[in-house]
Amino acid sequence: MTRKAVRIAMNGVTGRMGYRQHLVRSVLSLREQGGLDLGDGTRLWPEPVLVGRREAALRDIAERHGIEHWTTDLDSVLEDPSVEIYFDAQVTAAREEAVAKAIAAGKHIYCEKPTATTLSGALELARLATAAGVKHGVVQDKLFLPGLRKLRRLVDGGFFGRILSIRGEFGYWVFEGDWQPAQRPSWNYRAEDGGGIVLDMFPHWEYVLHELFGPIRTVQAVTATHVPQRWDEQSKPYDATADDAAYGIFQLEGGAVAQINSSWAVRVHRDELVEFQVDGTHGSAVAGLRNCRAQHRSATPRPVWNPDLPATETFRAQWQEVPDNTEFDNGFKAQWELFLRHVVLDEPWQWDLLAGARGLQLAELGLRSAAEGRRFDVPELSL
Incomplete structure (x- = not known):
């Protein structure tokens, strides 16, 4: 050798x-x-x-x-x-x-x-x-995460039929830094230093949606700075000038709609720090960093809305775990x-680098959408 x-x-x-x-x-x-x-x-x-x-x-x-x-x-x-x-x-x-x-x-x-x-x-x-x-x-x-690779397997195998929607939840509570050290560096919360969750996460959502489901054709977003003051690495207070949460709606080529919430000011009540639920005419799946669960239309229960009685079904138990079927490296x-x-x-x-530029395009249009309260088309990029 x-x-x-x-x-x-x-x-x-x-x-x-x-x-x-x-x-x-x-x-x-x-x-x-x-x-x-x-x-x-x-x-x-x-x-x-x-x-x-x-x-x-x-x-x-x-x-x-x-x-x-x-x-x-x-x-x-x-x-x-x-x-x-x-x-x-x-x-x-x-x-x-x-x-x-x-x-x-x-x-x-x-x-x-x-x-x-x-x-x-x-x-x-x-x-x-x-x-x-x-x-x-x-x-x-994120394309190489076990959960999303399993989700990709379902997409490529035609499991979903016609894909209708994608709902994503990402985030966790980042400590302010006063009484517990923050888990992220302080520059993330200063716009003048290149911080902000839109600039950080919309490039991720661009390639995830593009690669698994199709190009993004429109974007509409609302952003917020939910925590306006934080403490830096020297325990000094500073004003947070960048967005720490973003709520985006993306229309994809082919008609599917994706809605993704990104926040550093949310406490986690889900199985993983990021999860995507994909719903299609033939089946649905929920994928996180490592795990993926699916429910085919042939095995979909018949829920009935009745707010007068407590739920008798354990909804999570009605989904099937998608097996690894291979070893996933980092x-x-x-x-x-x-x-x-x-x-x-x-x-x-x-x-x-052109694929990387598409992420910046989506981030800029997302920030502009939030500033102007409008939905924007996402044109094809070329050199």
Whole structure:
């Protein structure tokens, strides 16, 4: 077995998502399993080069995981011809400039979303990468979650018949930070720093709806800042200037209607932190991060509305669990493997920077809809 190394500049690994999901559970996990088997007697061996602004944090991560190369000098990494791939998981406001630099340096690009803070910025990155001839991809991790992969199996198998509607619930209570530390960084709640739940979550909903059910054709949204004051990492109070909740209605090509609530100011009364219920003429399903339950029309009970009597049915027990039927790896790691194969073997890839720009388009139109109280068409994007 031959080992082929690929050096990856990983910018933003001191953050929660960059560290846990991308470095530890994806790139380092690939190394722990002996590299990525390319199927021709070669194993691809990822060599991370850690990049960031906090020297002490980078040094600590590198020492903890035995990583040889790290730096606070992004330019020096981009000038290094041995580095083939640039990955970005920084705060959103810093991403556009860094990715543009990496494209100019001829690096293949893989980055978190949103890819920029504006649609124009996201489209420009897609144009630059296409013109430079580099391979490029955007993290769209929820497509690789076990629950949504099971849901996709039902869709592809024609289980639903004609799909009528999709209802999504996402969110949890993020502590204000005064008497319990917040679970999310404070910049998420400052619009001037690129925060806001629309900018964070509408790009997710775009690719989930687009990939599973069809392109979004219209959007209508209401946003709110339910918690106007929070406390930052230094326990100092600050004004929350970004939306912390969004209530969106999306009409899809083909006529199905999706309604998704996103909130960092809701307490959880569901089985998972995100759930999607899909209803069709032939059946329905409810999918979360890991689980998926279904009810076919042939097994649908006959509920009768009678508010004068207590319910005698246990409605959740009337649904059937969709089996795994396979082993599901970490969703982030699964997409990393596909991107690396795309870079090295030129295998097909569809989640590029233009797909990332569609997420920014939906976020911008959602915010505009909320500001103006109108429904907007979502036109096709092109370079």
